[in-house]
Amino acid sequence: MTETRTFTDMEQIICTSARLMHADKLYFTAIGGPPLVAVLLAKTLHAPNLAYVVEDGTIAPQVQLPAPMFLIEASGGSYRAASWTDMNTVGFHAGLGYLDYGILAAVQVDEYGNFNSTFVGPAYERPERRFGGPGGANEIASLCWRTILMTRQQGRKFVKKLDFMSSPGFLDGSAGARERAGLPADTGPWRVVTEMAVFDFDEESHRIRLMGLAPWATVDDVVAEMEFEPLVASTLENIEVPGEEELAVLRAQVDPSGRTVRGRWITVELDGESARLVEQEAPAEGA
Amino acid sequence: MTETRTFTDMEQIICTSARLMHADKLYFTAIGGPPLVAVLLAKTLHAPNLAYVVEDGTIAPQVQLPAPMFLIEASGGSYRAASWTDMNTVGFHAGLGYLDYGILAAVQVDEYGNFNSTFVGPAYERPERRFGGPGGANEIASLCWRTILMTRQQGRKFVKKLDFMSSPGFLDGSAGARERAGLPADTGPWRVVTEMAVFDFDEESHRIRLMGLAPWATVDDVVAEMEFEPLVASTLENIEVPGEEELAVLRAQVDPSGRTVRGRWITVELDGESARLVEQEAPAEGA
């Protein structure tokens, strides 16, 4: 009774993240890309009343699906919101503690959950690759109670030292480091989601800890794709591969243009709870 | 060719203040009372396009005249505004330097134009008479470029020492006193208008200076109604008594209920530019 399933690394990341979301919490998401797609997937599949705010001041919209092909941040992204405000206003709401979870994508993450979305390369003035900047990630990662980071499982993404710290995790990991830097108490990164793994953070050391694993991957597979050695939980949760309904909704409704979900293809053979990797594409350059 | 004219002290104060206003400046007025009435008189008589903002966030309204009997601060006071905002917003505009003149009423004024609208009496906890508090006067007198204060010419109003300094004039009068207290540079009281006199402030000493006189009053009359001796300008401007058109508009259009313009009656006999006092009521208790 085996079954073969094929999905992209990003589809796995999005599905895993969406499963972490619930209608009784408030989410602060970047204006597009994997974080917004994950939120929309959760709303469509299991939490229709889930509310989120977007950096442009849109509060609790009801985006029509199938989603518009492009420019989700235009009228389509604000459609039937509870309120249209602006960037500062939603920032205030995050500052007040209303926003439970921030959902963000990262280019590089370090072992304390600090992350980079500015540039990679040896020198600021001559970046190997330059990105847009922190955008709203710095404030979202500082002010929301918990942050969910979405990134691919690659050595160049889980680095010992960030080329640039755009946004805060637990900083140097010491107790009270965020508070000493002026950030609100009791906040910080909560999960890092990749196509193979889910990480949380050790309460004492604030070091990243592997706590969930895709059924087709091993701890060694994960650690091989990191520059540093993570902590590993004594029991690892099983991350289910994307279900057929999840993939159908994701591909047909939430990201019909395929712009966000695209990535390297992974094919697994499922047998109950276990799964065997059949094939996976190599990571694309710069993905 | 003499003519007899009768008006209240407050009508004189309002007419004199209104004549100081021009359509190319912006005014910040208290929400009702003599300051608002003076602005409306100026708009009706000589500056129809004069724009003002009110503490409740109303920007540049066009109040229908005759004015509603009561509650000018309700829909009537916001009618056909250019914008409806809120108290903080108009405060920001004042802070940015957009508001040229603040128009305010004062219970007590001292020789540096500091004023009181909180209480009079020997002790804060047991006031002889308690008023509403500074309201918006502190911010208006701090942030507008110039302040026009309206008050009656009475010894208990022009005091050596305020019972309470609700709002700033030139503080202790020393150079830079306002700046040292954190207030914006180059601001301060500009005119104090009474039924008998107009005062400005000496540029060096910041002391109040008599600069205009009603034709029926003398310098001694004015000084007799002050606890301290003001400076006196070398040439005194003549303050015209309220004109017939001014009074007609004021009484029939701007304050038809008579709630604001009421006061002690003054009757003068006019002969060209000069005027002779025929009769004046004694000040009312507590007015």
Add this chain to the structure above:
Amino acid sequence: MTVLAEGTGTFLQPDPDAHRRYIRDNKEKGLVSKVMSEAEAVKRFVDDGDYVAYDCNLWVRGPAALMREIVRQKKRELWIAAKFTAHDATMLVAAGCVNRIDVGWMEVGRVITEAQAAGDVQLFEWSNGAMTYRLLAGSLGVPFLPLRYLGGTDVFKTGTKLIEDPYTGNPINVVPALNPDVALVHVNQCDEYGNARIFGAGLQPVETAMAAKKVIISTEEIVSTDEIRKDPQKTRIPYYAVDAVVHVPFGGYPGTVPGLYKAHLEHLMESGAAQMQGKMDEYLDKWVHSVSSNEEMLEKHVGQEKLAVLKAEETIKEGYYE
């Protein structure tokens, strides 16, 4: 940067982290109905000793029905933010509900001066702008904000500090954020979740609500969420800040709600006379204690006919309801 001078008065200390924890642990983030009676809302969300901020502009769009309910339930030792408020402060003091008042501007007569002289109520001096600005700070989630007034005057002395601006080196004043325990805001329209619309110039309904721990909205009208979502720009307060939605037509009575009804002048004169004649107890008996709700009060003491007149007298609809 140094503190150059500071007030030494009493004020509610800012504690943004404690406020955040309250919001995290107590606010309903889901879309659930919060519609309840004024009695239930005040019972559940106003506690003795609370700091209460309310939004009004003298007699304009104030939460008068909620105020009367506070009197009816005999709440005690409240601390109120008296910004631009008329007879509400007097009524709460007369009823023995309030023992501390932060003053911006309020109508003051013998009730408050006598209570002050007797030591039953303490006043702390600010200004309207300072109070609305402190609530702005509270609604931004920061512990203080700089501002360019208050300095040099006696109202500086309550809780303002003069510091050296870290950027320009010039002296500048800062005031502490205010995060009230409760906010009372009367609005024009609201859905069952608390998404609220406010029409007209206003003092600061939004900052008052957003700065507070507990938020009670009274509304002239409940509209559907579908209606709210059709015009998201009109929503000034988002549902997640709101704990109770109380449907109270004429909830601003005896004051006015622009576009809907005029203030009831005879009532205002009656309350003024009650104060001057030392008959506030009778006034409160009639308007608060002898009835169980705003609806009953209107029915018994105002009457449909008069209410229709107050509606008809409010001839200006432009900008509000058309």
Add this chain to the structure above:
Amino acid sequence: MTVLAEGTGTFLQPDPDAHRRYIRDNKEKGLVSKVMSEAEAVKRFVDDGDYVAYDCNLWVRGPAALMREIVRQKKRELWIAAKFTAHDATMLVAAGCVNRIDVGWMEVGRVITEAQAAGDVQLFEWSNGAMTYRLLAGSLGVPFLPLRYLGGTDVFKTGTKLIEDPYTGNPINVVPALNPDVALVHVNQCDEYGNARIFGAGLQPVETAMAAKKVIISTEEIVSTDEIRKDPQKTRIPYYAVDAVVHVPFGGYPGTVPGLYKAHLEHLMESGAAQMQGKMDEYLDKWVHSVSSNEEMLEKHVGQEKLAVLKAEETIKEGYYE
């Protein structure tokens, strides 16, 4: 209170008093018409060396026509606030107009990286929120504001300071106010004096305009002042802040104005391809230098038929125009 840590980067120094003097001496307080062409507005109100802030949300309601006019007039050494901006920053850098960029988020490709490597443009790192917050500070008339982020990260190092909160004693970050020389804001409707209406969620059109010395509004539509006064709550920017009103239908092209027209995807792809292929000069020749106005550009390079399609594709009117 002490400064615990501070950034050492370059930023526009706040000077609220100088800003106030500019406003006092240069702003028109009377109700006078400010309608003029995009060419005149940019000629009069954008100077070489100015700090320019503009409001957009990626391709949403940006002042694209004004941007092209800046390129056309070859303005030089501008410093821009790149908050949530897409190809505008790239275009200005490609055209040689800009040599300093405060970064919140911008689309970055080879044009900007190459200019940076060549030393033609300097980037200063903030975040979207920090930039909008700095403009908020500028629009409040204060020299700085406290905020609870930036700390501990590399974006702290530009111009943030960590100070001891004078009230709680805890560390808190402060950022300098930003008062740009020029603000460019594209709006839905505006009267001849500059009273402006903006529909939809927005980045921060209001703070951007209010913080600036000179304000150029481009508008899809000019409405009468009578119309403005009928619905004062819709006015987001008051006339006295505005120096120029430029009537530019499709002024946000190739971006979208929600409720009116969709973004022109082919154009965006053309500009992306031009960058990748090193053909920005050709792109600028076609879309900017070969025409004298937005109107001529639309006529020559887009055509009425395509414009009609972009309008028709914007099917969502709800909340904007109905």
